[in-house]
Amino acid sequence: MRVDLFDFDLPQELIALRPVRPRDAARMLVVKGSDAPLEDRGVRDLPSLLRPGDILVFNDTRVIPAQLEGRRGEAKIGATLHKRLDLRRWQAFIRNAKRVREGDQLTFGGGVTAIAEARHADGSFTLAFEGDEPVEVLLERAGTMPLPPYIAGKRGVDAQDREDYQTMFAEKDGAVAAPTASLHFTPELIATLDEAGIGRETLTLHVGAGTFLPVKAEDTDDHAMHAEWGRIEPETAARLNAARAAGGRIIAVGTTSLRLLESAAQEDGTIAPFAGDTAIFITPGYRFKAVDGLMTNFHLPKSTLMMLVSALMGRERMMDVYAHAIAHKYRFYSYGDSSLLLP
Incomplete structure (x- = not known):
């Protein structure tokens, strides 16, 4: 499909630079099927919008301070870690990469150094961090939170982002972007969901x-997704399958949860245990097997995530949804408002 079919104009003032407080006070646009009227609700309404027996699926990844500023000799460079390769090596996107050659030592803050071992076809590098300290310790010393470019381009990253850009479910280190749909959840909201x-x-x-890279191809068939690592434990898969067999709906909280569930799904809709990379690219025409709904924030024009929600609800339906969201001044992107999509 043509990528420009997923384009729309967004007023810059609707890009949220900070989350609302408390987190569950955000607005939520509810979209049911193809003909039902849109409902302007709030995240706190979620327990009344779902049914007993439904299952919300969260991503428990934890964002690491993966943004590094440093030098290669006299040249300033920046590095955004993308994907862990092993205990000391990460694939990273480099700013000012034309000044970096294979074998160069890159020097970051706090005495942290890495060797640019290999350049990949997409222009990224393998960085091998030097020394004996765990890489996580080095990043805590030298790194900052990797805010999305549409926020970082408008203001500096600060200490508040260390808390704001982390979900209440964050446990397992390794993400360089937050699963932002889960940012809206609070212990109070979870307690209400439990009661329901x-x-x-x-x-x-x-x-x-x-996840932040623009789609540069003119046709979706020509876009290559970057692989990400995921895991679904056998016990989790078994409980999800049992819940669905009992009539419950599987509601993914965030596109990251949805993409991994669909990567693990069998043709009959059964969710299998999973451990490994996924580069699944969901566009209109895809047949969903594992999920029955999605809670997600509002996405960038012409992005892979805009294509994903269009696959779930229909492209024309989602273009109408986004026109409504813009007209009613919903807040967009990572720190913005939410939507609940129930096809």
């Missing part, structure tokens, strides 16, 4: 920096 008989499960997908 709505279940929850977690999986892990370490979100990579590729």
Whole structure:
């Protein structure tokens, strides 16, 4: 499909630069099927919008301070870690990469150094961090939170982002972007969901920096997704399958949860245990097998995530949804408002 079919104009003032407080006070646009009227609701309404026996699936990845500023000799460079390769090596996107050659030592803050071992076909590098300290310790010393470019381009990253850009479910280090749909949840909201008989499960997908890369191809067939690592434990898969067999709906909280569930799904809709990379690219025409709904924020024009929600609800339907969201001044992107999509 043509990528420009997923384009729209967004007023810059609707890009949220900070989250609302408390987190569950955000607005939520509810979209049911293809003909039902849109409902302007709030995240706190979620327990009344779902049914007992439904299961919300969260991503428990934890964002690491993966943005590094440093030098190669006298040249300033920046590095955004994208995907862990092993204990000391990460694939990274480099700013000012034309000044970096294979074998160069890159020097970051706090005495952290890495060797640019290999350049990949997409222009990224393998960085091998030097020394004996765990890479996580080095990043805590030298790195900052990797805010999306549409926020970082408008203001500096600060200490508040260390808390704001982390979900309440964050447990497993490895993401360089937050699963932002889960940012809206609070212990109070979870307690209300529990009382309503709505279940929850977690999986892990370490979100990579590729999630922010624009689609440069003119046709979706020519776009290559970056792989991300994920895991669904056998016990989790078994509980999800049992819940669905009992009539419950599987509602993915965030596109990251959805993409991993669909990667693990069998043709009959059964969710299998999963551990490994996924580069699934969901566009209109895709047949969903594992999920019955999605809670997600509002996405960038012409992005792979705009294509994903269009696959779930229909492209024309989602273009109408986004026109409504813009007209009613919903807040967009990572720190913005939410939507609940129930096809």
